Amino acid sequence: MDAKAIIDTLSSQFTGVIYDAQVESDIRILAKVKNENVKDICQYLKEELSFGHLCCELGVDHPERNEIEVVYVIGSYEHPVVLTLKAILPRDNPEIESVVPVYWNANWYERETYELFGVKYLNHPDLRPLVLPQDMLGEWPLRKDYKGFPNKTAKNLV
Amino acid sequence: MAEVEPVSTNNKDDMQEEIPGVMTTSTSAISDFLKKTKAQDLINWGRKNSLWFTVNAMGCCGVELLSTGMAHYDTDRFGIIPRNSPRHADVLIISGYVTKKYFPALKRIWDQMPAPKWVIAFGDCAISGGPFYESYSTRQNIDEVFPVDIYVPGCPPRCEALIQAFYELQKKIVAKKDKGTDY
Numbered sequence: 001m002d003a004k005a006i007i008d009t010l011s012s013q014f015t016g017v018i019y020d021a022q023v024e025s026d027i028r029i030l031a032k033v034k035n036e037n038v039k040d041i042c043q044y045l046k047e048e049l050s051f052g053h054l055c056c057e058l059g060v061d062h063p064e065r066n067e068i069e070v071v072y073v074i075g076s077y078e079h080p081v082v083l084t085l086k087a088i089l090p091r092d093n094p095e096i097e098s099v100v101p102v103y104w105n106a107n108w109y110e111r112e113t114y115e116l117f118g119v120k121y122l123n124h125p126d127l128r129p130l131v132l133p134q135d136m137l138g139e140w141p142l143r144k145d146y147k148g149f150p151n152k153t154a155k156n157l158v
Numbered sequence: 159m160a161e162v163e164p165v166s167t168n169n170k171d172d173m174q175e176e177i178p179g180v181m182t183t184s185t186s187a188i189s190d191f192l193k194k195t196k197a198q199d200l201i202n203w204g205r206k207n208s209l210w211f212t213v214n215a216m217g218c219c220g221v222e223l224l225s226t227g228m229a230h231y232d233t234d235r236f237g238i239i240p241r242n243s244p245r246h247a248d249v250l251i252i253s254g255y256v257t258k259k260y261f262p263a264l265k266r267i268w269d270q271m272p273a274p275k276w277v278i279a280f281g282d283c284a285i286s287g288g289p290f291y292e293s294y295s296t297r298q299n300i301d302e303v304f305p306v307d308i309y310v311p312g313c314p315p316r317c318e319a320l321i322q323a324f325y326e327l328q329k330k331i332v333a334k335k336d337k338g339t340d341y
Contacts, residue, residue, distance in 0.1 A: 132295060133259040141294045150292035155299050157286050 003081050035087040042102040051076045057109035059117035063144045066091045098124040116142040206328040207237040212247040217254020219281035219314040226317040244270040255283040256297045274338040277304045282313045305337040
């Protein structure tokens with residue numbers, strides 16, 4: 001299947017849930033999804049369209065729009081297409097369903113997005129900080145309005 | 159070495175251990191006396207020729223640290239041997255950035271090492287923060303926490319630089335200028 005066929009199949013299966021879909025090139029598709037349906041879409045992609053590889057899952061902060069985007073980059077071993085899905089969450093209370101039951105490797109991606117952006121993943125098996133110490137939880141260092149950066153305590157600078 | 163008040167041993171109940179023909183003491187009076195004599199030179203000669211270091215690779219400088227201890231640079235000829243347990247080691251090499259999550263573990267390694275012990279700050283990150291000097295997740299000014307004797311600049315420094323750092327540390331120990339012992 002090429003990129004056009006994949007996005008047509010997906011849009012017809014989930015009408016109104018997937019919007020702003022665009023085919024960026026022969027190998028890239030970009031689409032936005034409603035955040036309460038992310039797990040169903042991932043389930044369908046994995047089982048019906050053989051998109052079995054979650055390459056990456058990350059967060060993007062947009063303070064001017066008061067939004068946090070959660071981006072899923074999903075690849076396939078059968079189609080030469082990489083699919084980018086974006087779910088848009090409110091910035092003051094970002095919550096989204098975890099996709100760990102579908103893609104098990106999302107576990108650490110979601111823990112990292114949780115500690116850096118504060119996105120709460122519902123029904124995640126083990127949601128705790130991955131690389132930051134426990135007492136830094138709640139600072140959300142990769143949000144744009146984080147006050148702790150730049151840290152000016154270094155003294156031995158030349 | 160903190161000053162310890164001499165414990166009165168006149169009372170038999172205060173005696174910690176009763177060994178026939180042996181006097182025991184709980185003060186550091188003997189070592190304090192030895193520091194003023196020529197015997198300390200002999201002790202320092204022994205210490206400088208067995209500087210065992212912890213294998214504590216913390217950043218990319220850790221790769222240089224590991225290869226320094228291996229066959230090509232062969233630091234065994236100076237008595238500098240990598241030890242995997244901090245309880246066997248004399249030198250702590252801070253080889254890279256210290257993240258806030260790793261800092262308690264590093265402090266624990268330092269507390270486990272038996273005195274006399276020395277610290278080498280290896281690489282720009284350990285000295286000044288390096289490229290992470292503004293980071294939210296690294297701890298800065300590590301020389302305020304550990305008594306650093308030798309600073310090795312470089313990003314990363316070469317293995318020869320680490321060997322020279324040990325050589326300078328040996329010279330400091332011979333000159334009684336090191337921070338590992340309180341003269």
